[in-house]
Amino acid sequence: MSVLPFLKSYWKTLAALLIPIVLLPLVLEPLFGDKIYAARCGYVMIIMGSYWVLELVAIPITGLLPAILFPLLGVQKAEDVCINYFKDSVMLFVGGLLVAMAVEETNLHRRIALRVLLIVGARPYWIMAGFMIVSAGLSMFISNTATTAMILPIAVAVTVELNRHAVTLQQSRSTIEMTPIQHQSSNSVYIEGSEEESKTRPLDQSFPDSSAANIADVIEKAEAQFEDAEINFKSLSPRQQEISKALVLSVAYAASIGGMATLTGTLTNVIFYGQFREQYNNAAAREELTYASFSFFALPTMIICLIVAWCWLTFQFFLFPYLQSRVSEHDPEIDRNMKQMFRRKFSELGPVRFAEMSALALFLTLVVLWFFRAPGFMAGWDTGFRQHFITDATPAVLIGFLLFLWPRQIPVRGTDGKWPKYQAILTWKVIARKFPWDVVLLLGGSLALADGVEKSGLTDVLKGVLLTLSSIPPLGICAILALIVTFCTEFASNSAIATIFIPLVIQLAEGTCVNPLYYMLPVTISCSFAFMFPVATPPNAIVFSSGFLRVIDMVKAGVVLNFVCMGIMIGSLHTFGYWVFHLDQYPEWAPQENCTALQFHN
Template sequence: MRSYLKYIIPVLIPLLILLMPLSAFPFEGTTVLQQRVIAIFLLAALCWVLEPIPIYATSVVIIVLELLMLSDKGLIFFRLDQGEAHFGELLKYNEIMATFASPIIMLFLGGFFLAMAATKYRLDVNLARVLLKPFGRDPKYVMLGLMLITAIFSMFMSNTATTAMMLSILTPVIAVFGPKDPGRIAFALCIPVAANIGGIGTPIGTPPNAIALKYLVGENYISFGEWMAFGVPFVVVMMALAWFLINHLYGAEQKTIDLDIKGKFLKTPKAILVYITFGLTILLWLMGSSHGMNSYTVALIPVAVFSLTGIINKEDLKKISWDVLWLVSGGIALGLALDKTGLARSVVHSIPFDEYSPYVVLFGAAFLCLLMANFMSHTATANLLMPIMAALGASMTTLAPLGGEVTLILVVTFAASLGMSLPISTPPNALAHATGNVQSHQMARVGVVLGVVGVAMSFVLVWVLHSVGHIG
């Protein structure tokens, strides 16, 4: 029976919401469209948590339901009461469809092209080989090198792809440790931890960052370089803490280790073009808008170059993580509905947040996000919380001295990426757990400490940067 509940509950509860009278909702002046958005939101939340269907499929369902039930070109049955005061204003159908081609999606697409080209021409493995040389043979310093390289790669590549690549390099190395040597745990655990933390460093490092950018517009706009200005220092500090913690808990008994990664940089014309395009794209991102282009426009340069030259062909296109792009677009569509119908503002205004300390609100929101991110997809967590956090940040006057909306969004975004206490928390964690070298309780000991400390540290960092005028 329990196996059927995960299919029944996500459908039954939204249907009950749709059948309720408008007077039953606690928000003043609730409209028919807002009622439908509540039903869609609950459907999305339950599907993302219970996963009766793939999480990317949930995002597609969200967009289709919004087109059918909320748009000006939806089913006529859902527009019969249009024009009445309690109905609300219909959304434009093309705005909902545009979430499939949002600038955020284009930014991620550019990141995927870069990552795919780097892997295809072995740029990632060869960089790992070169960058690891200075770290010698002491296990704790070799681990530090592996963590730094993993973090750097995960800033520009999928965290999952980075983890898979680094674990494949490590497989023969871990085998060198004795069966009871804690070094096996340390080396298997350091890779997913570094990948999860490293993704925070750039806007394309992980989907929650891209979702946050959707709400950091206008006066709150943060460029690629500005994000890295606070993201990279945060990553460096968290990496140092993670390295110390893993060494303290699971220090290797073996005194020396040999890390032999074979390979050399390719020198073919296409490989050289990949190196140049990769470096140029990152440079343009770091330069912000000083060249007149934003990060979304820059992201399409490698897409054009690699497509034009055949570096990425039609077979490679099939390997792109389209499910991630769909997942993010569904979150953007959900945020659009919450915003355009006024539901997010109604929810925020119905709770007297101004009566609470801004510190309570900040830490409460961040730790709620951290808790959710440990049990469900980081992207799904960000999709659900970010629209509400954006509306909350804009409405709370007491948050202004602490950075207002920007601080709240960034702290919650960081919290989404720091949920890594369980094998189910992130794909990198699942890959590391699948090696058989690290158990759930060992992962939790490190993940809980890093999550709690990271949330507190993110608030301090963002507040300091706001105080000196770098953001917000």
């Protein structure tokens, strides 16, 4: 019995040591002959997949294994492996992260959120729509985790204010005061109430998909203690409980959905882009997949999913409880007071500052440069430079550089005749404190693994194995892949799932003469459909830490969204995807060997 506590405490260490030992036969040359290096690459791939899924070692650190094992096993030279950790797709993501930090540093996100809330109105379901619009819009260009961390405190403050009025309206019609938000140092969120019914949600998970130095920084920012709220969640009416759940849950869902709309919206999209560029490094492929072409497919898909998500949350948390009780608890007085509070909070921000205008202008400039570099329907601005020398990483790094140069205050003399002290929008101190190097390591590790799979010859082995699926129609394979990936991401890192599955479906597509994007796109987009569990994705974990949700609440809301969004994605693939990427044809930029049928039919 004394062994059990030891195993419980150290099972991760033991598993991390035993997995490579058990798999050692894969590195023995007599067993595999001329396929030995493919087998050794498979050895590394299985180890990394196991470590990622079981989280035996910090997920970003697992991404360093190719730099250690590939040279030791003779798969690749060290210099060939290490170059993968800072390819242009990594720099593309770095530039996007710098812009995200500028938005946060200038407090631009708060002004945008309050402005949208003023527009949509004070009804709870319209407030939810406002938060979803802001969250999805920001997460198109900013990390999903950072978006959730920035918007959740505002959503929770609004939720507490709604609940306060629901509790006190019958006693008093006094003016509302906005509940202040204060950061805590512990990884939990505490809601004031009676001592025995207060809720605390511990959260010590580690996620790589953040825009802060680590998830602890994100959680610390998202967590809030509500002073003098005097609200006990369990004492609220069922309607107020449902409103609270809907508002905080909508922030996470919208952030996950919004991230799938652009190449830089979420790490899985960047992994997809990086592996596509790694596998198909030719001019035709570079013209096929650009920031603009991906957005033409993914943006309409995202908008449809977002609307459906709002409709489903509205039905589950607002309409369905009303249909059950047939009693409306809505009070117009709360709407009026909330509208006044939004106006007051927006006015407290003061006039738009030069730093906010600058951050917004640079942000919009980056989006325009990305979109019109090679839009497809016209010649892009990159045609004015040496052919094929510019990628989407170039404008991203350019704007990131300008953020360290552009002044935070307008360079105009004050009334005292003095010039304002120069300070750039971003400083290195901010970067040193917040920059997510974990994301860089994870992304680099995925590219290194994909490169090793190609160079070792493992791709040919996988292609032969996956040909056994050729009897299944492509549409069936597409649906199966979407289903598997969607539910795998509920239990494992979506970045890890993308890294594992994308190289496999590339080989499957090439072996069956199917456009590789026909399988790569559903795998990539499905990685964003992680709605059911707190551990599925960092946005879910952050909103769960607010204390308003139970796991069963997320499961009931998320399982329906999983299936509905999968259906929407498959429908979009066969409409927008066919139009943008010509998915009904086997492309010229893919290998043509052993591929006689150039078209497939569903």
